[in-house]
Amino acid sequence: MKNNFYIYFKYLFAFGLASISLSCSNTRFLKEGQMLYTGAEVRIDNDTLSKTEKKDLKTALEANLTPKPNSTFLGLRPKLYFYNIAKEPKKDKGFNYWLKYKMGEKPVLLSDVDRKFNKDIIENYSENKGYFNARATYDTVSKNKKAKVIYTLRPGAKYLISDVKFQKDSSLINQEIQKLAGKTLLRKGNPFDLDVIKSERERIDNGLKEKGFYYFSGDNIIVQADSTVSKNHKVELNVKLKDNTPDLATQQFSIDKVIVFPNYNIKDVRDGKYKIPMDKDSLSKYAVGDMYVIDPEHKFKPKIFDRALYFEQGDLYNRADHNLTLNRLINLGVFKFVKNEFIVSDSLQNKFDAYYLLTPRQFQSLRLEALGRTNSANYIGSEVNLNWTHRNIFRGAEQLKASIYGAFDVQMGGPKDANNIIRTGANVQLSFPRIVAPFRFNTSSAYVPRTNINLGFEFQNRTQLYTLKNFNASFGYIWKENARKEHDLKIFDATFVSPTNITPKYEEMMENNVYLRRVVEKQLIFGPTYSFTYTNTMLPKTNTIYYKGTLDLAGNLTGLVTGANVEKGKQKSIFGVPFSQYFKLENDFRFYHKFGENTSLATRLIAGFAYPYGNSNDIPFSKQFFVGGSNSIRAFRARTLGPGSYDPRNQNATFFFDQSGDVKLEMNAEYRANLYKFLNAAVFVDAGNIWLVNEDIERPGAKFSKEFMNEIAVGAGVGLRLDFSILVLRLDLAMPLRVPYYEKNDRWTFDKINFGDSNWRKDNLILNIAIGYPF
Known part of the structure; x- marks a missing residue:
């Protein structure tokens, strides 16, 4: 430890010397008489204002001053340094141009500062805030070719x-x-x-x-x-x-006629070939109540506009219904452009016609996606998806989506006897832009509620071990109260898993291992699920939150009706397959705080609990919780952590990466900073684990107990994110700081850190490559 401390001290000392050198070196590039502008300070001379009032006024005034000084990082000006050391490029391309004008930043000089202009800004802003007799002065302080401007404000009394x-x-x-x-x-x-x-x-x-x-x-x-x-x-x-x-x-206006053009072509308008018909009596139309729908080809059912449009003949105009209608038309998902015009039809009666000019999207689309991937379990692979979409299948803006896919994952490195995974499958979804139910569902939301029907099948082959066939079907509703609140209710959500081709090798492995046997058991899971999402992260606020709560009730009503009780030997089956019965609740809470324009703190807390009862002793493997990997605790490989203090290194290497649990607790904190345009950096800490509700003799230490806090894993690391707007490529390098399956009094690993040891780096530094942010 002393040697490590000595090494770290040398690095820190060297960094300090480099910082001082870099800080001073920028001024040597200045010409004679030039001064580097380092910023402005506003001082408020007033004894009647409170400290809070002074602080708020000072912050607001300094934010309005121009220009801003060169950006700093840890007290240094690296962008200015890059500008200074780069030669003037001869062309608007090449390395010198990139370093000087893309990475670099032109020096901000004292001569660039209009001090009188800033003085006027201070006085005007103060007057706008009620200090009618505000007066300001300024002074310049310079030293070692650096200068700052101090503005002194005497605001007087607030009116x-x-x-x-x-x-x-x-x-x-x-x-x-x-x-x-x-x-x-x-x-x-x-x-x-x-x-x-x-x-x-x-x-x-x-x-x-x-x-x-x-x-x-x-x-x-x-x-x-x-x-x-x-x-x-x-x-x-x-x-x-x-x-x-x-x-x-x-003048107060009301609606005369509501006229919809669902096949409006914006290109025709640009060419002057198409105009809105002003003579309503000559319209080729079919009407829904007082609404005119101009659709000679009958591409759309008029009822979809009756549900989406809120204006009727005789209604007094109001902006709420105006915006609500436009938002609902956009949310139908079948129109590329939505345009609205109000044209006076009767100036004496103060009436106008409401025109809705809708440009439809292509009804059908075919998309082929191919991707490569890697994960922290040493798997590399590829996936190909073929997706077909029809956005108006029954002429009522119903969307039919069908996809087929194939994927494979091959493990490179890691356990020698690891097995590859091959997956193929298909999925069909039919979505109606309304609530299909025997009851009436009214909503004034700007978001169109949807009824979704899903059917899917997946064939999964873990080579040399087994194959699984997975069938799933669901029927449910999605609706949003507003931009912040969303509900997702699946009245029926069923999954049937059937194993085939279990190899002798796997049979031998699971003979004395209940956990491995459960992986290939036939599973029938059905019941309602509900999730609620609340978020205000789209708002320009300093503090924002995201919350998603999910409730899964499998087999509850069926278990109650049939009197299922596995503990009393009364396990019930459907078509020869015991159905699963459990209660599962998961909460995902996130908090985001913005320190400034380019820095923020993101935190997350996940708490989940699943409890089997009635017809089941255990939660189905596919419904359990997992931790580890690029979107979880990044210092541990995917699905290697837990449950509890169980040591996964003692089990068969083939299943080294498949740990699951019934209880989950995870906490994450990540400081994010923008370094340069698309380049972002992060420092993060992850903590958490999973546990079992019931004892598992094959996995000692896995059960949840009062000692759970002593079994929390902790990891930390740094990351780079390349944010190209349409794609975020993330690289996170993490290492474990606390390992729950080490000896109880030796779980913290600070004394084991040794970056100079290649074996330590191989075992402890985990590189996660992923798409998108972890949360």
Whole structure:
């Protein structure tokens, strides 16, 4: 350990010297008289503001100053250094061009800083936040060819709102504005804030759009501020319509006709060959209620538009139904472009026609996918998928998807007697853009609910051991309440696994091993499953979350009706196959925190529990939990970890990678940083394990007990991610820090770390190559 410490100290000392050298070296490239700009600082001279107010104001002001200094990493400016050392390229390509202008960053000089402009920004921003008498000065501090600018702000007292008045008159639009006044964002006693005033104008605009004022704009509202009517730094606000507001913006419009063109070709419009027919009486149409569907070729059933469109003749225009309709048309999945226009049909009655111009996608598509892969279990392989899709199979935007695939995985390295895996299969899915049920299901969501029917078959051959035939079928619904909440209910989800061609070699292996025998048992699993997903990760927030909870209830009703009880010798079968009965719950919770534009922290907690009862002693192997691998605890190879403190190195090498459990606990934390455009780096820590509910004599230490915290595995590592938008290639290098199957008092491995030992590196450094982020 002393030798290791000495080596690490030398590396750290060398890194420190290199950092100082690199930090100083950038200034030697400057010309005479040039100063490297290192940033700006805002100081606030005011005794009446609290520390929090000063901090918030300071942060906001510094964020608005320009230009930004050269980017830093650990106090250094590597991008600037690359720019400085690279020669000026003769062409806009080649290594020098890439190093100087792609990897590098042009120096930001003091001469690039318009200090008076920044001073004006500080004063204007402060006034917009209620500091009407704000004054700022600036000073420049320089040393060793580096310079920073210090701005000092004397904001004075903050003005508060003394009263808010909504000017009244007898017009229809003013009556609607008065109805909105009760929920104003402008509150007496609050600070004057221009951003809040802008939000108030948007709120009024949105409210009027819901009441038929289609042509109204938030710019038609003015908020007058008067600081002369009150004393003690108070301001009175008066909300009113601008005098020059167009008459059309004050009119309330309703829907006359709703006209749908489901075969609209946007190219024809560009060429001037196609125009919207204005004479509705001459339309070649078939109607659904008050809706006109212009579809001479009858490619679509009119009912799909009746379900998707929310406007009817006579309805007052409102933006909610407008956006809802557009979103539902897009979510049908059969239209490439969705365009909407409102054209005045009766100016005296304030009516307009709603036109929906829909450009369909190609109804049928055929796609061939081929991929190569590798995983942390030393398998390399390939997969080929042939996918066919019909997006309008029954003329009601129903989607039929069919696919066939073939795959093989060959183990390179690792155990000498490892076996290869060959898989072939097919899958068919029919999806209806509605809830197909004997009951009525109404939703005002912008997302179209779907009924899905799935049928699948897979043939799996583990060479020299056995083959499995897997049949599955499901019927269920998927619907979203909104962009954040999604429900997935499978009323019926069935799987039948049938083994064939079990080799004598495998029979001999499983003769005295219950665990191996269970892998090739016939399995019949059926019952409902439900999952709920909540996420707000699509929002531009500092803190976002993702949660998915899944409940699987297999054979529960059947077990109850038949009185199945395997412990009392009353195991029941269907077609000669005992059906599985269990309860399974899994929770996946993720939390994301953004430190800045280019850095973030991602964390995940997975907790799962499966309990067999009634007709089953064990959870089916395919429904159990697994840990390890590129998307789990990356310091351990896929499916090698657990259960509990069981040591998988003592078992047959062929099944070294197939550990499973009934209880799962996993925790992950990953710090992510952008290094350069598409290149990202990460530092991560993973922890967790799996356990069994019941004792397994073949795997001592596998049962879940009060000692479970002492059986947690821990791994850590670093990673690189090449994010090309459409594809993220991930490389993670991890090593174990705590191994649960070591002796109880010797599970932490810090004292065993030895990067200089090739054998240690071979056994402990795990490289994971994967597509996409782990979570």
